[in-house]
Structure formats: C-alpha cells, structure tokens
Amino acid sequence: GAGVSQSPRYKVAKRGQDVALRCDPISGHVSLFWYQQALGQGPEFLTYFQNEAQLDKSGLPSDRFFAERPEGSVSTLKIQRTQQEDSAVYLCASSFGGGAGGYTFGSGTRLTVV
Amino acid sequence: QKEVEQDPGPLSVPEGAIVSLNCTYSNSAFQYFMWYRQYSRKGPELLMYTYSSGNKEDGRFTAQVDKSSKYISLFIRDSQPSDSATYLCAMSPPLGQGAQKLVFGQGTRLTINP
Known part of the structure; x- marks a missing residue:
C-alpha cells in the first residue's frame, strides 16, 4: 500500500484481556519498528525487526508483550493480561533499510484498558 | 533525567511569526537528529533529518544542531495555521550502536493563530 496501515485504529479492552495489534508495512520495507506513545509523551521504542528476525526487543516493558513478523511482512504486537498502564497509542513504522532517517509511521492503534 | 528533554509547551x-523549538540531550x-511533526490522531511525519553539527534548510524550516x-x-519562518501540530525531536546513535532505535523528546504542542 501507499503507507503503513495499522488496525484496529481504536481498541478498548477490559483489564486482564489479551489484545493483538496489526501492522501492514510499506511493501518492500525490510525494517519494522513498534513504538508506544503515552498521552502527552513522545514515542518510546519497543522492538525492531529486520525481515522476520527480531533484532532488538529491549523496549518491551514486560513479558506480557510479544511481537512477531513470521513472513517478514505483516507484524502483530500482542499484549497479554492487559493492565491500565498499557493504555497508549501503539505506533508501527517501517523503512527500506535500517537507517534512522527513513522511517514512515502509521497512524497508530489507540488502546484503552478499562 | 530523560536522555532527551523538550519543553512540552503549549506554544x-x-x-507569520518565526517559531523556535528546541531540545537538549x-x-x-x-x-543523527530529526524533527517530526505529528497532527492529532496521526503518526509522526519526518520534517528534517540532519547528521552531526550544523544547519540544514528546507523551505520555511531550518534545523540547527550544536553538538x-x-x-x-x-x-519555522512565516508560520501558517496549518503548522499547528505537535513537534517532536528525535535522535539516534551511529550505525552499529543501535541506529535503528530513535529516542524522542516529549513533543511541543504548537498553535498558530490566524
């Protein structure tokens, strides 16, 4: 597609529920990133894929967070047993290479845990 | 203390005024140093990308880095109402030291009044 597509745009989850957030990167983009943006804050890095390999997951806040990109294209960020502090916008970005200047961000998924 | 500090405003x-936004780190x-613009309920959009110290100009926008x-x-020169958005600074280390990972400031919320 023309841009990075994320779905759903909005998700309301009850505390303790599992959620799955999807990212469709720009076709041909090798690198894929997930960021978490809390209200009124800048995005914070969660994890990075190069093709299907997860090269950096140092930003995942707990073992309840899991990301995958099995075929090197679409990626899913899964959050198990959601907590209120997980409420945030989850942004996906892709780039052709891994360089910092080539990111294209999606519009994000706004997750609200009630 | 955060690695990147940015005054959240609002500004x-x-x-038509000249706007000055800044970050310390x-x-x-x-x-690598970047400025992103983020409209409400959208993902960040890359505005300026610079490497190391110096100035870079692109239309009405000028980025300066003082390492x-x-x-x-x-x-931002000759500011327009369409420039109203949140402006995020972002930076990353060189290749081989996690270049793929961006560290963002908190963002400055800017409003241009007609």
Whole structure:
C-alpha cells in the first residue's frame, strides 16, 4: 500500500484481556519498528525487526508483550493480561533499510484498558 | 533525567511569526537528529533529518544542531495555521550502536493563530 496501515485504529479492552495489534508495512520495507506513545509523551521504542528476525526487543516493558513478523511482512504486537498502564497509542513504522532517517509511521492503534 | 528533554509547551504564536523549538540531550553518542511533526490522531511525519553539527534548510524550516552544547533547534519562518501540530525531536546513535532505535523528546504542542 501507499503507507503503513495499522488496525484496529481504536481498541478498548477490559483489564486482564489479551489484545493483538496489526501492522501492514510499506511493501518492500525490510525494517519494522513498534513504538508506544503515552498521552502527552513522545514515542518510546519497543522492538525492531529486520525481515522476520527480531533484532532488538529491549523496549518491551514486560513479558506480557510479544511481537512477531513470521513472513517478514505483516507484524502483530500482542499484549497479554492487559493492565491500565498499557493504555497508549501503539505506533508501527517501517523503512527500506535500517537507517534512522527513513522511517514512515502509521497512524497508530489507540488502546484503552478499562 | 530523560536522555532527551523538550519543553512540552503549549506554544501559541500569531500567523507569520518565526517559531523556535528546541531540545537538549545528554547522550554524546547521538549522531543523527530529526524533527517530526505529528497532527492529532496521526503518526509522526519526518520534517528534517540532519547528521552531526550544523544547519540544514528546507523551505520555511531550518534545523540547527550544536553538538558541543548538546542542543538542537527547529525554526519555522512565516508560520501558517496549518503548522499547528505537535513537534517532536528525535535522535539516534551511529550505525552499529543501535541506529535503528530513535529516542524522542516529549513533543511541543504548537498553535498558530490566524
């Protein structure tokens, strides 16, 4: 597609529920990133894929967070047993290479845990 | 203390004014510096990308990097109401030291009044 597509745009989850957030990167983009943006804050890095390999997951806040990109294209960020502090916008970005200047961000998924 | 500090504002100026936005940082390893614009309920959009110290101009936008002071700035000339958005600074270390990972400031919310 023309841009990075994320779905759903909005998700309301009850505390303790599992959620799955999807990212469709720009076709041909090798690198894929997930960021978490809390209200009124800048995005914070969660994890990075190069093709299907997860090269950096140092930003995942707990073992309840899991990301995958099995075929090197679409990626899913899964959050198990959601907590209120997980409420945030989850942004996906892709780039052709891994360089910092080539990111294209999606519009994000706004997750609200009630 | 955060690695990247940015005044969250809000900042409100009249149309046509020159806007100055800035960030300070503590990690001397940062080599790539970016400014992103984020409209409400959208993902960040890359505005300016610079490497190391110096100035870069693109239309009404000028980015400055002063590595000796660990200080970066974005200037917007002849500001327009369509420039109203949140402006995020971001930076990353050189290749081989996690270049793929961006560290963002908190973002400055800017309003240009007609």
